[in-house]
Amino acid sequence: xxxxxxxxxxxxxxxxxxxxxxxxxxxxxxxxxxxxxxxxxxxxxxxxxxxxxxxxxxxxxxxxxxxxxxxxxxxxxxxxxxxxxxxxxxxxxxxxxxxxxxxxxxxxxxxxxxxxxxxxxxxxxxxxxxxxxxxxxxxxxxxxxxxxxxxxxxxxxxxxxxxxxxxxxxxxxxxxxxxxxxxxxxxxxxxxxxxxxxxxxxxxxxxxxxxxxxxxxxxxxxxxxxxxxxxxxxxxxxxxxxxxxxxxxxxxxxxxxxxxxxxxxxxxxxxxxxxxxxxxxxxxxxxxxxxxxxxxxxxxxxxxxxxxxxxxxxxxxxxx
Numbered sequence: 001x002x003x004x005x006x007x008x009x010x011x012x013x014x015x016x017x018x019x020x021x022x023x024x025x026x027x028x029x030x031x032x033x034x035x036x037x038x039x040x041x042x043x044x045x046x047x048x049x050x051x052x053x054x055x056x057x058x059x060x061x062x063x064x065x066x067x068x069x070x071x072x073x074x075x076x077x078x079x080x081x082x083x084x085x086x087x088x089x090x091x092x093x094x095x096x097x098x099x100x101x102x103x104x105x106x107x108x109x110x111x112x113x114x115x116x117x118x119x120x121x122x123x124x125x126x127x128x129x130x131x132x133x134x135x136x137x138x139x140x141x142x143x144x145x146x147x148x149x150x151x152x153x154x155x156x157x158x159x160x161x162x163x164x165x166x167x168x169x170x171x172x173x174x175x176x177x178x179x180x181x182x183x184x185x186x187x188x189x190x191x192x193x194x195x196x197x198x199x200x201x202x203x204x205x206x207x208x209x210x211x212x213x214x215x216x217x218x219x220x221x222x223x224x225x226x227x228x229x230x231x232x233x234x235x236x237x238x239x240x241x242x243x244x245x246x247x248x249x250x251x252x253x254x255x256x257x258x259x260x261x262x263x264x265x266x267x268x269x270x271x272x273x274x275x276x277x278x279x280x281x282x283x284x285x286x287x288x289x290x291x292x293x294x295x296x297x298x299x300x301x302x303x304x305x306x307x308x309x310x311x312x313x314x315x316x317x318x319x320x
Contacts, residue, residue, distance in 0.1 A: 024084065030087075031087050032072060036183075050275065069093035093108065115297065117250040117300055165178065220232055
């Protein structure tokens with residue numbers, strides 16, 4: 001009996017190694033839990049294109065928007081753990097949703113194998129050009145004067161845009177109304193025509209509209225100003241000391257994906273992130289390439305989970 005068990009273990013290990021050596025032998029799908037056109041999608045498409053070259057197999061972006069990233073995350077978590085389904089996870093699906101949604105259809109820690117932290121990007125607070133407030137202090141004064149009259153868009157409940165705005169609401173002690181959309185594109189469309197007053201958004205997707213004068217930037221959410229918008233102050237500079245928010249993007253696989261496959265994808269991703277052209281492309285869109293080990297990414301997820309738990313509890317934030 002013992003010999004049979006040992007033989008079975010050896011055969012399984014050999015099978016995993018063979019699977020890893022053969023991987024990939026068919027196209028890989030990369031699930032993005034938001035619609036096309038947003039910061040998540042932009043990062044995913046850069047990575048997918050370069051991974052296709054590195055792995056010699058097509059990496060195809062599949063947008064699965066809904067429920068602030070929960071729909072795409074669940075789809076990825078329930079997929080076969082064979083390396084042919086990857087997930088672009090971020091602060092919303094891995095740190096915010098688990099602290100906001102009591103019956104989340106996936107476990108952000110147990111259902112995924114972290115592969116690599118790809119990039120991070122600050123958000124920017126933008127308004128429709130004809131909006132009355134010219135800076136953050138004027139916005140706060142206007143919101144206090146007209147509670148419940150100013151609205152803000154987000155790309156979904158629990159998204160990084162939503163949490164950034166709710167943090168702003170809480171710290172400024174104001175009451176702006178949340179209007180959630182199914183992705184950045186429809187939210188942006190309404191903001192561009194003035195149906196929505198303002199929005200927090202990743203710089204990755206919204207910078208061209210600022211440069212074209214179609215939107216007006218009031219502040220960035222990072223600790224320091226971004227070189228892309230050097231004249232735009234941070235929110236902390238405007239008086240909300242300690243305010244900091246933003247997005248980050250990482251690759252994950254369903255739990256149970258063989259370690260040899262995780263390593264192959266990780267190593268290919270590191271080679272992609274080390275390319276100057278990729279770093280330049282990210283920087284031009286407001287994002288910074290990160291990299292690091294899979295263990296580094298796992299620790300980052302845990303730290304962000306704890307940070308968001310503190311923020312959400314302190315601000316008594318609830319899903320609309």
